[in-house]
Amino acid sequence: MIRLGLIGDNIKQSQSPALHRLAGALAGLDVSYDLLIPAAQNRDFDALFAWAHDNGYHGLNITYPYKERVTPMLQIPQPAVAALGACNTVIFGDTPVGHNTDYSGFAAAFRQRFGGAKPGAVAMAGAGGVGKAVAFALADLGAARLAIYDPDTARAQALITALAAYQPSLDLRLAPSITAACEGARGLVNSTPLGMGGINGSAFPEHLLAGRDWAFDAVYTPVETQFLREAQAAGLDILTGYELFFHQGIDAFRLFTGASVDPAALRRALLAPAA
Secondary structure, three states: OEEEEEEOOOOOOOOHHHHHHHHHHHHOOOEEEEEEOHHHHOOOHHHHHHHHHHOOOOEEEEOOOOOOOOHHHOEOOOHHHHHHOOOOEEEOOOOOEEEOHHHHHHHHHHHHHHOOOOOOEEEEEOOOHHHHHHHHHHHHHOOOEEEEEOOOHHHHHHHHHHHHHHOOOOEEEEOOOHHHHOOOOOEEEEOOOOOOOOOOOOOOOHHHOOOOOEEEEOOOOOOOOHHHHHHHHOOOEEEOHHHHHHHHHHHHHHHHHOOOOOHHHHHHHHHOOOO
């Protein structure tokens, strides 16, 4: 039995257990996958992470709001992931090892949806854990400019500083408002929790959407968010958070087990009624 789990706060609707159990079945592996919510376990994050380590878990996914908090606890072999400062996948061993499959998964999802197209100038709302991963992936994908808005200005500035060190040629802007971030933007990225189940709203006011090329929402529960509905109605090509979830899950499963699965078969299994 390969015992896996997900630590996060608002995860009751997560499809990660289904993805990893089905991937295990396709790979001929016996995989369990538990949802570990600190409040429900009467433990804080650090205590729950240590409990999982001590109770036979092979690895964990980490989600909002703990992707940055876990990073100092880990050995991180990939320079880009160390630079972005957030991890969503942990493999336990003598020293826990951290990876970021949001980073690799967003790049894969973007390429699958848009082929060889470049992101162009991008406006991003949110500079937290998933925002960091998406921002570094956008840099790798050849974004012409990245304007970042976060109400926590220090957090947005820290991300810009890390990106500038990672890719000095990238045009980076600290936006004082989401309106300012959208000036000249071809792509719009929501990396905030707005739109997640129980957190209503959109980071991008509807009047800012027209005339852009594409939009991505990191939220995937629900898949159809207010932001993406309004963006699609305004004529933008959309990339859903489900695609990030799917591709990061494939990458995480490979890291957890060493096994690869056929993406098309896994997608079919996830979409089947029994999943």
